[in-house]
Amino acid sequence: MLRLFTSRLYREKVTITEMIKLYCRKVHNDSKELCDECSELLAYALKRIEYCPFSIDKPACNQCPIHCYKKDMREKVKRVMRFSGPKMLIYHPILALMHLLDRNRKMKVTSNLKSPKEVQSN
Numbered sequence: 001m002l003r004l005f006t007s008r009l010y011r012e013k014v015t016i017t018e019m020i021k022l023y024c025r026k027v028h029n030d031s032k033e034l035c036d037e038c039s040e041l042l043a044y045a046l047k048r049i050e051y052c053p054f055s056i057d058k059p060a061c062n063q064c065p066i067h068c069y070k071k072d073m074r075e076k077v078k079r080v081m082r083f084s085g086p087k088m089l090i091y092h093p094i095l096a097l098m099h100l101l102d103r104n105r106k107m108k109v110t111s112n113l114k115s116p117k118e119v120q121s122n
Helices: 002-006 008-028 036-050 071-091 093-103 116-121
Strands: none
Touching: 008 036, 008 071, 008 093, 036 071, 071 093
């Protein structure tokens, strides 16, 4: 539980995981298991977070100058976030609050960033 408050990347991974699980359970099926489409989206999102060139200084994706998601995956994640975001306050209030705080963080400028093409190819 302490990692939620100290590790930004860990918190980002947990948040997207819970958002996709909530979306899949409410929209695609009523099972605890993710459908194939949501499993693929989760794996993709976790990989993007892992390879984020900002690392621990990672901004919220909607505020990032580098859009490393492929267009179709970005649309899927937007759909998930639009659906799950408001519901996170009910199902995962701590994650929702931390996500709101993270969205308002100032981004640090780093000179050793990978280009968007490098990030997308990972």
